[in-house]
Amino acid sequence: MKSQLHPLYVFLVLTSQTSAWNSSAPSEVPLYGLSPPVYPSPASNGTTSPEWAAAYNKAWHLLSLMTLEEKVNVTRGFTGSCAGNTGAVPRLGIRPICFADAPDGIRGTDFVSAFPSQLHLAATFDRDLMYAYGKAVGQEYYHKGVNVALGPVAGPLGRVARGGRNWEALSSDPYLSGQGMGKAVSGMQDAGVIATAKHFLLNEQEFRRMPNMTYEWFYGEAISSNVDDRTLHELYAWPFYDALKAGAGAVLCSYQRANNSYACQNSKLMNGILKTEMGFEGFVVSDWQGQHAGVASANAGLDVVMPDGGFWGDNLTQAVTNGSVAEDRLNDMVARLFASYYYVGQEEYPEVGIFADDVQHPIVDVRADHASIIREIGAAGTVLVKNVNGTLPLKSPKFVSVYGFDADLKAEPWENVARYGGGYEVNFGWNTFNGTLITGGGSGGASPPYIITPFRAIQDRVLRDHGIVRWNFWSDNPHVSATTQVCIVLINNYASESFDRPSLVDDFSDRLVNNVATNCSNTVVVIHSAGIRVVDAWIEHSNVTAVVFAGTPGQESGNSLVDVLYGAVNPSGKLPYTVAKQEADYGQLLNSSVDLSFFPQSDFTEGLYIDYRHFDPIIPRFEFGHGLSYxxxxxxxxxxxxxxxxxxxxxxxxxxxxxxxxxxxxxxxxxxxxxxxxxxxxxxxxxxxxxxxxxxxxxxxxxxxxxxxxxxxxxxxxxxxxxxxxxxxxxxxxxxxxxxxxxxxxxxxxxxxxxxxxxxxxxxxxxx
The missing domain is CATH 2.60.40.10 (Immunoglobulins)
Known part of the structure; x- marks a missing residue:
């Protein structure tokens, strides 16, 4: 049971907090933009295609057999081995519907694959690979018994250069993102799993994405993404049109507020744009703990709440009984859920093969031959941005030196670094504990069955060439042999859900590159980065002869990289974002909005001008779509x-x-x-x-x-x-x-x- 606070205490806390913010009292008067109401929630009727019509006929028949309590029970989440599970209807043979992360592979279980991130996939600019990616990911979900895959991702679009989740999504360009969404959805649903287009909509920063009522250093509602109607349609909603055109069975509403209304109870977004303008036939599910009202969210178009009953459960039963929520609205929620279920043909479906790690369980290996497509996409999404005098591909050098914390797996915390330094002092930064980067952090990251590190793959190739390798993964000023023929420096930039990146550079890595380049006339820099990485601290160094943006390529990381470095694959990847010469060039699009007021606001006053549109009058270091070839x-x-x-x-x-x-x-x-x-x-x-x-x-x-x-x-x-x-x-x-x-x-x-x-x-x- 939650402790109760005395009203006087609450008043005093609010007064002291708001005084610190130079505000007389919390006010919900918006600084910019109001989300207009759109009611009632449109009931779907399955008329958009013969396939949806057949699915709705089955859903309506099932609905006719269900009691009020059973209907309510399937609109809410329950605890289980999946990230979320709906309620079951045992007497009708309806099992819980299983939901699981992540867009780049199943998270938190074993014998699954870790695919490249979707941002890496977008860098391929290849629709066939986008479909193959979706199909392979979908097959793994299907054979694990997961009904609903929580992906692919079109939001965040990438408005904020330092956005923590940009790596999860496809691109900062809506057209490229939309093409990827359509192909990934088609692939996933052709495999029999319901694809979930997310996060709808305007989830462009992590800072204050959720409300905080714990009286910490900031206090109040979630950030409100305030955007004009044209920009909303032409940028942020654009990729969702493609996902729905491809048949997406689910859409996940986002955490933050949109034009001062929470996305999961925003009637303009769900009733107006999604279900009316876009003709969406499937169901809307809340992001986990993203529901902030009961009746309001139901009437605004939310269909399923996760990961528990939220404000629904018995409350929804009562709301239907007293008329606050029409029973037709509840029927539409249930019909949408099961129409999607039937639309992808889930009547006969594998048992759930996800288990708690601390419980002995049968092995359900779903990886098939997916390592090959992971390796192919990893190489196809690798972007060569600099190559002086044909430095790459490498011509089987005999003496290769490898530097940087990104080359190998991270060491155990607090391991004695002297073992790496031969007994002398080693200077390292905290980021050296990261190890190689194959994906970002949070709910969007898959669980790798293994990782082929760059160092392992380089070492294997050098051994084939009867050469030698020297390495130093920790120091920012390593010794460089005068005999070495090429120095490969591997650095990375981590990003994760829950926080935005503090910078697009890091001093330790920049010192490392400059120090190696000063002593090595043939320095090749490889960057694994979960988003944009600014490189002007060293990009024009005369000894930096080649630079590769290797993205977040998944479990076959090292093999994909070596395929490109040694010319087995001619690079064709293109940047799915703009790399500036300096962080300041991003202007207000560099950082998330830091607003400590009770009703924080983020005003998208730049309108349509994000990423390369913003850079039209500014010369970038590497433009959107840039990528070299051999x-x-x-x-x-x-x-x-x-x-x-x-x-x-x-x-x-x-x-x-x-x-x-x-x-x-x-x-x-x-x-x-x-x-x-x-x-x-x-x-x-x-x-x-x-x-x-x-x-x-x-x-x-x-x-x-x-x-x-x-x-x-x-x-x-x-x-x-x-x-x-x-x-x-x-x-x-x-x-x-x-x-x-x-x-x-x-x-x-x-x-x-x-x-x-x-x-x-x-x-x-x-x-x-």
């Missing part, structure tokens, strides 16, 4: 074709039913834009051709297409190909806040195709 590519023959059957009226037809994913006209192709890409160098490899459009009354250019193509060396028939970008009505539209619809504007649209957001090789225009 070969060269030429772009020619830009062609723009209007599709004669396309409807190019300013607004979509008003007499058309909405399907899951929004107005069907949004997905109709309007243009075909093509070009020829040729490999003009000596090495076969992939190139990622990128299409950018300049939409009137919008940022200068926005990504609206990409294709990763394989090209043989030296041109010729196999060394060149036509790349075709299909441009939909949605790709060309802006959100009209007056008519509340996607508008195709009249005017001139710029067209650019190239190798990055700034390396634009071809230019044209279209007029509507």
């Amino acid at each position: 070969t060269t590519f030429a772009y020619t023959n830009l062609t723009i074709t209007y599709l004669p059957t396309a409807n190019t009226a300013p607004l979509p037809p008003s007499n058309t039913s909405i399907t899951q994913g929004g107005h069907p006209a949004l997905w109709h192709p309007v243009l075909l834009i093509s070009c020829t890409v040729a490999n003009t160098g000596p090495v076969p490899g992939h190139e990622v051709a990128q299409l950018y459009l300049g939409i009137p009354n919008a940022p200068v250019r926005q990504l609206r297409g990409f294709e990763r193509v394989w090209l043989e060396a030296g041109g010729g028939a196999k060394g060149a190909t036509e790349v075709v970008f299909e441009v939909t009505r949605r790709d060309l539209s802006v959100w009209d806040t007056v008519v509340q619809e996607w508008r195709l504007q009249r005017g001139v649209y710029g067209v650019w195709v190239g190798a990055s957001s700034r390396d634009l090789r071809l230019e044209g225009s279209v007029v509507f």
Whole structure:
């Protein structure tokens, strides 16, 4: 039982706290933005596709057999071996529905795989790999008996450069994120598991993401992400359209407030945008402990609460009985849950194979051959950003020196470092305890069955070449042999759920790189980073000959890296974010909003101008979409074709039913834009051709297409190909806040195709 505080004590605490904040008293008057109410919650009817219609027929039949108490019981969470479990209906043969993390593999259990993070996946710019990733992750969930996978992730989008969870999501660009969401959802649900698009919506920082009523140094409600309607649609909601178009059966609402209303009781987000504009047929589940009201959340569109009864359970039964929540709303909650269940075909499903670690249990090994796709994606998402005079690929050097805490697994805490230093003093920073980084922290991180470290993989390769390896994982000023042929320095930047990053650099790692480079004329720097890493402390050092952004590549980390370093794989990864020359260049987008008031606010006053849109007038160190290859590519023959059957009226037809994913006209192709890409160098490899459009009354250019193509060396028939970008009505539209619809504007649209957001090789225009 919770202790009770005397009202006078509460008053005194509040008074002293608010005085410290220079505020007379807590006030819920918003500083910016109000979320408009949208009621009632629309009931789904399964009309968006034949598959959903069949699923709803089964769900409604089941619903007709259930009592009020049974209906309420399946809308709430219960403790079990899964991250969350719904209630069961034993008399109808309905088992608990199992929910589990994480987007990059199942967390907290054994005999599962640790896949690359979704940010790493986005760096591949490869839809086929995005689908294969989703399919493999989904297969592991399926065979572990998990009904609902808590992923993929489109929020945070990556507004804040230091955001703690940016690594979990696909990209700071909504188009790239949306393409990844659609493919990952398709792959996961083709494997038989319900995919959960999350976090809906505007969960862009970790600081004060949840309310705090414990009278600590800050006190009050969660941060409110305040955003205008157009920006909400064109940036933050955009990838969720793709997830729903692909059939996502679940959406998870986020922790924080959105325009001063908690996301899990925000009727504009759930009733208005998700269930009306996007035509969502599935169910909305709260983030764990993300429900903050009972009746309000039910009427605003929440369908399932986790991980327990929250404000529901018996309270929901009472609310339905007294009319505070209509029984039709409860019926819709249950119908949505089981329609998703039937939509992916879960009537015959494996038993749950997740067990407590301290209890002897049967082995349920679900890994199959997924190590191979993990290794492939790990290499495909590795980004080469600097390569002087063909330093890479390595030419089988005989003497290789390896430095940096990221090279190997972390040592046991407080292990005697003298064993690494030969008995002399070793200076190290706290980050050296991290060890190599394969994923970020928190609920988004998978549980690796093993880790192939960079050091292990490099050592194995050097032994194949009959060479030698020297290493130092701890010191920031290690000894460098005069005989060494290449120095590989491995550093990382950690990030996690629950806190935002304190910096995009760290002094220890920067000293390490500079000290090694001062003594080694061929220094290759490898960065495993859960997000952006600023590198200007050493990037122009004349002895830093190559730099690789190796992301968070999962359990096959070392193998993926060595495949690229030694040329078994020609790098084709592209940065899914912008790397600035200095942290200050991110402006207000560098840090999370630090507001210690009772009702903290984060105003997205930059609107559409995040990441590369923000950097249009600022020269970055490495732009969005940048990534080098061991070969060269030429772009020619830009062609723009209007599709004669396309409807190019300013607004979509008003007499058309909405399907899951929004107005069907949004997905109709309007243009075909093509070009020829040729490999003009000596090495076969992939190139990622990128299409950018300049939409009137919008940022200068926005990504609206990409294709990763394989090209043989030296041109010729196999060394060149036509790349075709299909441009939909949605790709060309802006959100009209007056008519509340996607508008195709009249005017001139710029067209650019190239190798990055700034390396634009071809230019044209279209007029509507």
